[in-house]
Amino acid sequence: MPHKLLLLTRENAIYHQLITALALPELEIVDEQPAHVAEADIWLAEPAMAAPLIPVAHSLKWLQSTFAGVDKLMQLKRPLTCQLTNVKGVFGPLMSEYVFGYLLSIYRQQREYAAQQAERRWQEGRYCTLQGKTLLVLGTGSIGSHLAQTAHHFGMSAIGVSRRGRPNAHFDAVYDISQLTKLVCRADVLVNALPHTPQTVHLIDGELLAQLPRHASFFNVGRGSAVKLDELYQLLQQRADLTAVLDVFEQEPLSAEHLIWQQANAIITPHIAAPSFPEQVVQIFAENYQYFCQGQPLVNLVDVNAGY
Amino acid sequence: MPHKLLLLTRENAIYHQLITALALPELEIVDEQPAHVAEADIWLAEPAMAAPLIPVAHSLKWLQSTFAGVDKLMQLKRPLTCQLTNVKGVFGPLMSEYVFGYLLSIYRQQREYAAQQAERRWQEGRYCTLQGKTLLVLGTGSIGSHLAQTAHHFGMSAIGVSRRGRPNAHFDAVYDISQLTKLVCRADVLVNALPHTPQTVHLIDGELLAQLPRHASFFNVGRGSAVKLDELYQLLQQRADLTAVLDVFEQEPLSAEHLIWQQANAIITPHIAAPSFPEQVVQIFAENYQYFCQGQPLVNLVDVNAGY
Structure with missing residues (x-):
């Protein structure tokens, strides 16, 4: 049969x-x-x-x-x-394209240069490189590991956080989730790539994200439920130096009423990081x-x- | 003394x-x-x-x-x-940041998603990945080699062109410059990273670039003198599927009068790819x-x- x-x-x-x-x-x-x-x-x-x-x-x-x-x-x-x-x-390479595409766009000031081009203005901006920066990834599976490899390729350090903190050859160090609060202040770039589990719901709140160093970027490519979106939105209003790049939301589609759509330092995409x-x-x-x-x-x- | x-x-x-x-x-x-x-x-x-x-x-x-x-x-x-x-x-990693930053921005439709965000619109676009695409680099020195390594990291093939076509471990194949015309039609991404020499002046003209396949991107991060800018501009007007990303120009600053500043499929930056x-x-x-x-x-x- x-x-x-x-x-x-x-x-x-x-x-x-x-x-x-x-x-x-x-x-x-x-x-x-x-x-x-x-x-x-x-x-x-x-x-x-x-x-x-x-x-x-x-x-x-x-x-x-x-x-x-x-x-x-x-x-x-x-x-x-x-x-x-x-x-x-299969999602690691696609996630790296998404995360590093936006990260390089931020670091290399693509928005500012596009504005200058519109004005036909030739002017060098201040200069940033990924080299020497630190990536902190929540989730050390195939996606987190690929992100870590891409970070290394661009001369960054890569630290991982996982439930048990088991070592992983793709990371410079892996810590268990209880260390998260202490690690965030070292993260020039913080990426959430955790799956949805009861333990990850609202793990990332305003208090945690407030520990990010100046000019840090936060990416959510894991699950929307991991983030307290309203607290993130409040923090982005207070700290113009931060950038959030969000592909997943607790409620999808994200409501057209949500004010984060028009927050200048938030980049919103419709769950397309890794189809x-x-x-x-x-x-x-x-x-x-x-x-x-x-x-x-x-x-x-x-x-x-x-x-x- | x-x-x-x-x-x-x-x-x-x-x-x-x-x-x-x-x-x-x-x-x-x-x-x-x-x-x-x-x-x-x-x-x-x-x-x-x-x-x-x-x-x-x-x-x-x-x-x-x-x-x-x-x-x-x-x-x-x-x-x-x-x-x-x-x-x-020292420029390889910086050039990779520049080239792959813009390349990912194009492939992953950052401009389109930014426009949707401004309208608070949640809509998946058509989807592209660098995986399986071919990068053709003119110049196989430290810059070209780093670009090839980055291409491989993202699952692309990398072909090089140099004066003598000497093999280079970072490339899938290296050809001598006489083969250039035949190779361009295979280049999803063409990057000029050649130095200025009498042989490279105006090497890249409209006829050569017209061989690029549909939806290809052309980057000039070598020297402005390598490109016939007016012919490139004409080609970009005829072929909206192409994108040119230009950091160097024969005359710098690029004259504010040049029409390429406002060409929709041209990205112009003021010689900042690798300071x-x-x-x-x-x-x-x-x-x-x-x-x-x-x-x-x-x-x-x-x-x-x-x-x-």
């Missing part, structure tokens, strides 16, 4: 085409009719689209998330009993499908208790 | 302080009085400030340029007879001073015939 795969993404047509092209053995792609939802033993799904259907997922053995963040599947009434895998390891490319997701899915059929351990398995 | 050092820079006070702090043996810093100019056997100088005084440099044995580009000292009536050294090897930091220049000077006193070969010696 073939496996039945249910697609629950906003790009089902693309996924259908990519998976069909792979001609995976014994795999039938089914549509969203209630009978099929109940029969499908494998789901390839965006967490927010899968969550409401979990109560009728009577045959589900394995759910492959198309996203890294699976918090929507952690907030169910009854915990998941199927295997849950996500996409990891999942279907091509990459399908690669991970195909590898896992092989393991699933062979009864072997899946890759990128999520620990449902830890939440990532 | 101590050596006499003449400072000819716009930052003489800083240089004076930095060099004094090093307490280099047998070295006296002299001022710009004509008698002292004639007596000084060592000059630490910006090429454009040194050039007019060369005819009265009766004692000059060694000129340490504070810049990489020494073309102003190559255009003298009588060729230099003293040793000429420049600053090399010389006095701290770094003084390090090179101090090392060379030691060699000079010992009669050993100087580092970063310029080949006055080749021009770099």
Whole structure:
């Protein structure tokens, strides 16, 4: 009897085409009719689209998330009993592009030079370099590690913070999360790349961020829930020397009413730092499908208790 | 008898302080009085400030340029007879910051997202990544090599072009300059990092740049004289898909009358991609001073015939 795969993404047509092209053995792609939802033993799904259907997922053995963040599947009434895998390891380079793109734009004063160009004005500004600066990354997984490598490439130091503070070769040092407050005052650049867990909710508040040294930058590319946004907004009003670059928010889309949209030292993007490319997701899915059929351990398995 | 050092820079006070702090043996810093100019056997100088005084440099044995580009000292009536050294090897990281800062800003649509933020609009754009793209660098010295390493870090290929096409471990391939026309059509990103020499003047014209593939970017961080600016301007008008990022110009400052200032797909900066930091220049000077006193070969010696 073939496996039945249910697609629950906003790009089902693309996924259908990519998976069909792979001609995976014994795999039938089914549509969203209630009978099929109940029969499908494998789901390839965006967490927010899968969550409401979990109560009728009577045959589900394995759910492959198309996203890294699976918090929507952690907030169910009854915990998941199927295997849950996500996409990891593919976001590091994209996150480095996002973080270092904006960081270099800030350090190398692209906004100021664009204003001068508009006035046809030739004038050297004050000069900054990333060399010798310190990056502090919350989260030392594949994303944090790639950010650390990029920091080293540009001559920065890279310090990591993780739950347990386990050493990681990509960082100059890794501390456990209890040290966070002491470390922030050393961070020329602070990046949150933590997953959503009960422990990370509102971890980053105004009091913590107020410890940032002058002219520091704060990036949130992890989860919106990690940051107390209103406290961050208040701090940005008080300290024009800081810059915040925010790609994720507790409520997405960010309300058009929120005043942080027009805060001059805030850069707001609509959760685009590291999108999942279907091509990459399908690669991970195909590898896992092989393991699933062979009864072997899946890759990128999520620990449902830890939440990532 | 101590050596006499003449400072000819716009930052003489800083240089004076930095060099004094090093307490280099047998070295006296002299001022710009004509008698002292004639007596000084060592000059630490910006090429454009040194050039007019060369005819009265009766004692000059060694000129340490504070810049990489020494073309102003190559255009003298009588060729230099003293040793000429420049600053090399310190600009790679700064050039990578500049080039990849703007490149990521273009690829990751920072301008479009800034416009959306101004309208408080949450909308994902089309998505580009540097991964899989090809960088073509003209010049495979320390600057070109650092750009190639940065390209590799971001998952790009890196091809180099140099006068002789000698292989270089930092590039996937290096070709000699005669192959340039054939290579340009493969360049998602073309960077000129060549020095000014008679061979590089107007090397990059409209016909060559017209070979660039769709959505390519062209950077000039080498010398302004390498580019036929008016032909580039015409091409940018015809091809909105291209972006040019220009830091150097044949005439600097770029005339306020030039229409390229207001060309939407041109980014103009006032020769700030990789400034010389006095701290770094003084390090090179101090090392060379030691060699000079010992009669050993100087580092970063310029080949006055080749021009770099």
